[in-house]
Structure formats: C-alpha cells, structure tokens
Amino acid sequence: MRLAGAELIDSREILPGQWLQDYRAPEIVAGARAGQFVHVRTGDYSGLVLRRPFSFNTIDVASGTLSIHFRTIGRGTEWFTRLRPGDRVDMLGPLGRPFEVDPRSRHLLLVAGGLGIAGVRSLADEAIRDGRQVVLLFGGATARDVYPSSLLPDEVEYVVATDDGSVGHHGFVTELVEAYEAWADQAFACGPLPMLRSLAGLAATRRRRLGVASLGRKRGAGRPLPAGSAQARRKAFLQVSMEQNMGCAVGACLGCVVMDAKGAPQRVCREGPVFAADELEWETAWQ
Amino acid sequence: MKAKRRVVTAVTPYKRRPTVRKIKPAIAPVVRRPPIERPAAEQPSNGAGAGTAAGGGSPVGPASASRAVAMHDLRSSDAAGDQGAAVALSVDLGRGLVLENPILVASGTFGYGTEYADVVQVQRLGAICCKGTTLRPRVGNPTPRVTETPAGMLNSIGLQNPGVDAVLAKYAETWAGWKVPVIVNVAGESIADYTEVARRLDGVPGVAGIELNISCPNVGRGGLQFAIDPEAAGAVTASVRRATDLPLLVKLSPNVADIRPIARAIEDAGADALTAINTLSGIAVAPTRQRPLLGNVYGGLSGPAVKPVGLRIVYEASQAVRIPIVAIGGVTELADVLDYLAVGAVAVQVGTAIFADPTLPVRLVDQLAAECRARGLSSYASLIGTALPKKAAAPSAKGVEYRP
Ligand SMILES: Cc1cc2nc3c(=O)[nH]c(=O)nc-3n(C[C@H](O)[C@H](O)[C@H](O)COP(=O)(O)O)c2cc1C
Ligand code: FES
Numbered sequence: 001m002r003l004a005g006a007e008l009i010d011s012r013e014i015l016p017g018q019w020l021q022d023y024r025a026p027e028i029v030a031g032a033r034a035g036q037f038v039h040v041r042t043g044d045y046s047g048l049v050l051r052r053p054f055s056f057n058t059i060d061v062a063s064g065t066l067s068i069h070f071r072t073i074g075r076g077t078e079w080f081t082r083l084r085p086g087d088r089v090d091m092l093g094p095l096g097r098p099f100e101v102d103p104r105s106r107h108l109l110l111v112a113g114g115l116g117i118a119g120v121r122s123l124a125d126e127a128i129r130d131g132r133q134v135v136l137l138f139g140g141a142t143a144r145d146v147y148p149s150s151l152l153p154d155e156v157e158y159v160v161a162t163d164d165g166s167v168g169h170h171g172f173v174t175e176l177v178e179a180y181e182a183w184a185d186q187a188f189a190c191g192p193l194p195m196l197r198s199l200a201g202l203a204a205t206r207r208r209r210l211g212v213a214s215l216g217r218k219r220g221a222g223r224p225l226p227a228g229s230a231q232a233r234r235k236a237f238l239q240v241s242m243e244q245n246m247g248c249a250v251g252a253c254l255g256c257v258v259m260d261a262k263g264a265p266q267r268v269c270r271e272g273p274v275f276a277a278d279e280l281e282w283e284t285a286w287q
Numbered sequence: 288m289k290a291k292r293r294v295v296t297a298v299t300p301y302k303r304r305p306t307v308r309k310i311k312p313a314i315a316p317v318v319r320r321p322p323i324e325r326p327a328a329e330q331p332s333n334g335a336g337a338g339t340a341a342g343g344g345s346p347v348g349p350a351s352a353s354r355a356v357a358m359h360d361l362r363s364s365d366a367a368g369d370q371g372a373a374v375a376l377s378v379d380l381g382r383g384l385v386l387e388n389p390i391l392v393a394s395g396t397f398g399y400g401t402e403y404a405d406v407v408q409v410q411r412l413g414a415i416c417c418k419g420t421t422l423r424p425r426v427g428n429p430t431p432r433v434t435e436t437p438a439g440m441l442n443s444i445g446l447q448n449p450g451v452d453a454v455l456a457k458y459a460e461t462w463a464g465w466k467v468p469v470i471v472n473v474a475g476e477s478i479a480d481y482t483e484v485a486r487r488l489d490g491v492p493g494v495a496g497i498e499l500n501i502s503c504p505n506v507g508r509g510g511l512q513f514a515i516d517p518e519a520a521g522a523v524t525a526s527v528r529r530a531t532d533l534p535l536l537v538k539l540s541p542n543v544a545d546i547r548p549i550a551r552a553i554e555d556a557g558a559d560a561l562t563a564i565n566t567l568s569g570i571a572v573a574p575t576r577q578r579p580l581l582g583n584v585y586g587g588l589s590g591p592a593v594k595p596v597g598l599r600i601v602y603e604a605s606q607a608v609r610i611p612i613v614a615i616g617g618v619t620e621l622a623d624v625l626d627y628l629a630v631g632a633v634a635v636q637v638g639t640a641i642f643a644d645p646t647l648p649v650r651l652v653d654q655l656a657a658e659c660r661a662r663g664l665s666s667y668a669s670l671i672g673t674a675l676p677k678k679a680a681a682p683s684a685k686g687v688e689y690r691p
Pocket of ligand 1: 247253255393394395396418419420443444446472499500503538564565566588589590591593615616617618637638639640
C-alpha cells in the first residue's frame with residue numbers, strides 16, 4: 001500500500017454516464033493485481049470527506065498506468081469527471097486482495113453485472129497474458145449499458161444479456177452460466193448482490209449437478225482454510241468481488257464488512273474485496 | 288467570585304490537580320461538588336465549592352510550560368521553513384500519561400495503529416486511541432455502516448471488536464514496543480462490563496491509558512446512555528477508577544442538553560482528563576426513500592460538519608472542570624487545532640479526516656511546531672484558552688447559550 005500522486009492522462013465517457021479514466025501512477029501500479037483497488041481523494045475535502053474506491057480496470061506496469069471505470073452517481077464521481085488531463089489526484093493503493101487463479105485452470109468464466117465489469121475487467125488481461133481462455137458474460141439493463149466490446153482484448157469471448165432483450169440474450173446474465181459452467185475451470189464475478197447470490201447458489205451445487213471434480217481436492221482436502229486466504233480463493237470454483245460503502249479502505253474503520261459463512265464479519269477492503277463464494281454467507285446477507 | 292477559567296501562560300506555576308489520586312481508593316472518591324441532581328440554575332459553572340481555592344485561576348497543568356516534561360526538539364526535516372528552534376509540544380494528561388505532542392488519532396478511525404503503518408509515521412503521533420473495546424466480542428451492526436454526508440459522514444459500526452482479551456493477545460506486545468502511547472478506548476453496556484475491561488487492561492505493558500466511551504446504552508438503566516446522565520457518567524467513571532491505576536480519560540457525548548454537570552461529575556469521580564466530542568446522532572435516507580440508509584438506522588455524525596459543536600462543548604466543559612480536555616471533532620487543518628486550543632483544549636484528536644488524508648496528524652505536529660516558532664513561542668501552552676472569557680461570565684443556567 002502506497003500513497004502517491006496520480007496524473008490523469010485521458011478521460012472519456014464510454015457510455016451514457018459511464019467514464020473511463022487513465023492515470024499515470026507508477027508507485028500504485030507496481031505490484032498491483034487484478035481484483036485490487038485504489039482509494040482516491042477528491043480535491044474537495046470541505047464537502048466530500050471520503051475518498052472513493054475504484055477497482056483497477058486495467059493495469060499496465062510497463063507504462064506505470066492504470067484505468068478506472070465508474071458511473072456518475074453523486075457529487076464525488078461528478079467531481080472526477082471534471083478533471084482534465086494533467087490534473088493530479090491523490091491515490092492510496094493497491095488495496096485489498098486480488099483474484100487468485102489456480103495455475104492449472106485453462107478456462108476462466110468471468111461474469112459481470114453492469115458496473116461490475118470494472119471489477120473483473122483486469123482479470124481478462126491477466127488471464128490472456130498467461131495463456132488462458134476467457135469467456136466474459138455481461139449483463140446490463142439495456143443495450144445502452146453494454147460495455148463496448150472494442151474495449152476488450154480480442155481473445156475474450158464476449159457474451160451479452162440484457163434485461164429488455166435489446167441486445168444479446170433476453171434475461172439475466174446468470175441464465176447464460178449454464179452453457180459455460182462445465183467448460184469453466186474457475187469463475188470470477190462482480191456485480192449486484194442478487195446476481196452474486198444466485199451465482200454462489202449455482203457454484204455450490206455445481207459439482208453435484210455436473211459431477212465435476214473440483215480443482216485442488218488433493219491439496220489440503222478437508223483442512224479448513226482461513227477466510228480471506230489466497231489458498232481459499234485459489235481452490236474455489238467461484239470468486240466474487242464484493243462492494244460495500246467504505247471509509248478508510250485499509251481495515252481501520254470496520255465500515256465495509258460482509259458476513260462470512262461462520263457468522264464473522266470480514267472487511268471488504270482488507271480480507272476482500274475478492275472472496276471465495278463459499279466463504280461468505282448469502283442467505284441472510286446483511287444488505 | 289473567581290472564575291474557574293484557565294489562565295495558562297508559560298510562567299504559571301503548576302498546581303496539583305485535586306482529582307489526581309495516586310492510590311486506588313477503596314471507596315468512591317469524595318464528591319467535591321454539590322450533588323449533581325441540583326437544578327442547573329443553582330450550580331453556576333464557576334460555582335463556589337468547586338475547589339477553586341486558588342487565586343488567579345487554576346492552571347491546566349498539562350499545558351503550562353512548567354509541566355511540560357521536556358523540551359522536545361522538533362527539528363524534524365519535514366517541518367517546512369523550520370529554523371530549528373526547539374518548541375515544547377509535550378503534554379501531560381495526568382497520572383504520568385505524558386504525550387510527546389498534542390496530536391492524537393481518534394478511536395475508530397485508526398484501528399489498532401497497525402492498519403495505516405505503510406503510509407503513516409505512526410511513532411510520531413502524540414497517542415493512538417484504538418477502536419472501542421468491549422468485554423466480549425461484538426460483530427457490530429448490519430451494513431451499510433458508513434455514508435458520506437455534507438462535510439461529514441455517518442457511521443454505525445456498532446462497536447465491532449474481538450473483545451478485550453483478543454485485542455490484548457493480538458496487539459499488546461506490538462504496542463509495548465512502540466514509542467507512541469496507545470490509549471485503549473473502552474465501551475460497555477453496564478458498569479460491571481466497563482470495570483472488568485479496565486481491570487483486564489490494568490498493568491498490561493503496551494496499554495498507556497484508558498479512554499471510556501460512555502456513549503453506550505446502559506442496559507441496567509433501560510438503555511439510557513451513560514453519557515447523558517451525570518449520575519451514571521460519574522458512577523461508571525468512579526467504578527473504573529477503582530479498578531485501575533491507568534490514566535483515565537472519559538469521552539463526552541455532544542448529544543446532551545448541558546455538558547457541564549456531566550463533565551463535573553466525571554471529574555469528581557476521578558477521571559484524569561476529558562475527551563470531547565464523540566459523534567452526533569443522525570440518520571440518512573436510502574436513495575429509494577423506502578427506508579433509512581444505514582443498516583442500524585441511526586449513525587454518528589463526524590467530520591468538519593461537527594466542529595462548531597465540538598468547539599461549543601469544549602468551551603463549556605473547559606470552564607466547568609480543571610482536568611485537561613482533549614478536543615475531537617472535525618479537525619482537518621492547523622486552524623482547527625488552534626481553534627480548539629483557544630477554547631481550552633490541551634490537545635486534539637484527528638478522526639474522520641484521516642480517511643481522506645492519513646498523513647494529516649503527523650503533518651499537524653510539524654505545523655504546530657512551525658506555528659509556535661513563527662510566533663516566537665517556545666511552547667504551545669500560551670495558545671491554550673485564549674478565547675475563553677477573560678472575566679467570569681455570568682453563570683449560565685441554560686447550558687446551551689444559543690438563543691436565536
Ligand atoms: C468510523 C468511525 C468509528 C468510530 N468508532 C468509535 C469508537 O469505537 N469509540 C469512540 O469512542 N469513538 C468512535 N468514533 C468517534 C471518533 O473517535 C470521534 O469522536 C468523532 O468521529 C469526531 O471526530 P472527527 O470529526 O475528527 O471524526 C468513531 C468515528 C468514526 C468516524
Ligand atoms: S473501509 Fe474501513 S475497514 Fe474497510
């Protein structure tokens with residue numbers, strides 16, 4: 001974790017109300033991994049007292065740049081859209097724990113609901129660089145919300161669902177999972193809580209339904225892994241990137257917790273944001 | 288009648304504060320003031336019988352230069368434009384709790400001191416108040432727990448913590464190796480809870496003091512907060528006082544009609560210092576407008592928005608008691624520190640501002656030293672209490688002087 005200045009290089013509205021911004025921040029990018037995030041200070045402390053967390057949308061260590069993707073949902077995000085190239089912001093990062101891909105996984109299924117694309121986008125780059133195959137399932141309300149395929153690596157197989165059927169599958173993105181869950185070695189998801197909950201349900205019954213042996217059974221079988229451990233994630237079929245309102249983003253304020261399966265609160269900013277789906281409690285989720 | 292205001296100058300001799308007790312009293316400390324249930328009108332803030340025997344106003348010892356234990360040389364390389372003159376920044380909060388400088392970090396905003404270690408020079412802080420600690424583990428409140436509000440934020444963490452034993456097992460050894468004192472913030476639901484936590488903290492290396500968070504519902508009194516009732520506030524303070532020799536700070540809630548009788552009751556019960564303020568009670572509404580936003584409905588407001596309230600409480604309390612006061616509430620820059628000192632605080636805590644600016648507290652230490660140097664002061668003590676009434680104000684019966 002480092003505190004460093006970041007210079008805005010490029011800012012554009014890629015969809016109505018959705019922005020993509022590139023920043024040069026070599027100190028932050030060094031060592032950053034897909035699934036982690038930055039906590040960015042607005043320049044208006046007298047009004048906006050909290051930083052804003054953003055997932056790494058892309059990470060480019062060679063050029064020391066990163067990108068973030070956000071929707072304007074309030075005064076904080078609007079403040080960011082008014083920045084001009086050359087402006088500097090104060091970033092804290094990289095924060096949280098990354099996605100963990102099992103070295104043996106060849107086929108990765110990424111599932112994104114709406115803005116959740118920002119949470120899994122960088123994993124597509126990382127996986128393709130490592131020679132894995134990637135299918136990205138994307139769900140949006142309507143065609144206007146669909147993440148442009150031009151912003152994805154060519155190697156990614158991109159499948160879209162919309163609630164109103166204006167493009168792609170007419171229905172929920174979770175309905176697309178069935179076609180890929182046997183193919184996939186591991187799945188990674190980010191999006192609204194109901195979507196994650198239904199994916200977690202599918203993942204929990206997957207082995208029984210498909211009769212597939214899960215990865216990593218030989219290693220450490222039966223031994224409980226500490227919540228939030230890299231091994232627990234690497235072993236899991238489904239990893240989810242969680243969202244929660246944040247204060248500090250370093251684990252100090254306990255503002256951002258989710259419940260784990262044992263009823264203990266886990267900090268999204270510290271033990272997460274990426275969790276193995278089976279580590280979390282989904283039924284009576286706090287929200 | 289003499290005002291009980293603080294006249295703090297570099298030359299004021301230190302007078303021993305009457306509340307300091309070196310040994311554990313077997314019974315509740317003698318209450319020096321008239322019973323607190325008396326109507327406020329009969330109990331002027333500069334009241335007779337308040338132990339103000341001394342002429343010339345009682346010095347708030349910790350701030351007076353003669354009590355500053357050492358001239359701490361703040362020739363730090365990062366102090367801007369620093370001419371290298373030593374400025375005394377140390378402050379004595381009582382019972383041997385001497386801080387190297389008067390900038391602390393507030394409970395709940397700095398975890399256990401380890402979370403920000405990558406980016407903050409933790410050892411340069413005056414002290415760390417750790418997250419609220421209870422006897423048994425607490426999972427805390429449902430989410431969402433935090434939300435931004437105009438110039439502030441609401442939080443309803445619900446005192447999530449692993450319990451005092453786990454906190455000590457996990458952190459005490461680390462703290463013991465630190466130069467920066469760690470003050471353990473203690474919460475409870477009954478006097479017995481508070482007292483037992485204090486007993487377990489007593490004598491543990493690495494624990495430099497206790498800050499009682501009395502803004503908790505008192506289960507024994509139908510959930511009424513300790514902090515709003517002078518009698519309950521005094522009782523919990525006295526009980527904890529008997530359980531430990533650790534320096535004891537008690538944190539005031541701003542959600543009260545008149546802070547002065549409460550502050551006095553706590554002083555009389557043997558607290559070494561007061562800290563103020565805790566958060567103000569508030570709520571936010573969910574974007575759907577179908578329910579309140581926070582999982583717990585109620586949250587505590589903090590940040591720049593609460594600073595005027597903090598100033599008012601410190602202003603009132605500092606004229607009502609003789610023990611030192613550590614100010615909290617909306618500190619975001621040096622001007623805020625100076626304002627709080629002016630209304631009688633001897634030190635300040637930084638809370639919410641840390642989230643946006645983690646290195647702020649350490650920079651404030653350097654800035655305060657630079658400010659003193661620029662003004663030709665060898666100590667910050669003369670900045671304290673400058674905005675308090677010079678003469679005894681007509682005693683207020685109202686507590687809150689606001690009259691629109
Ligand atoms: C997220 C959060 C958690 C807090 N937790 C505690 C706590 O456990 N105990 C306590 O006495 N005060 C707690 N506080 C109150 C702060 O210590 C402080 O009194 C208050 O925030 C006002 O100061 P500020 O405006 O500088 O934040 C908490 C505040 C925040 C924002
Ligand atoms: S945001 Fe403070 S603990 Fe996670």
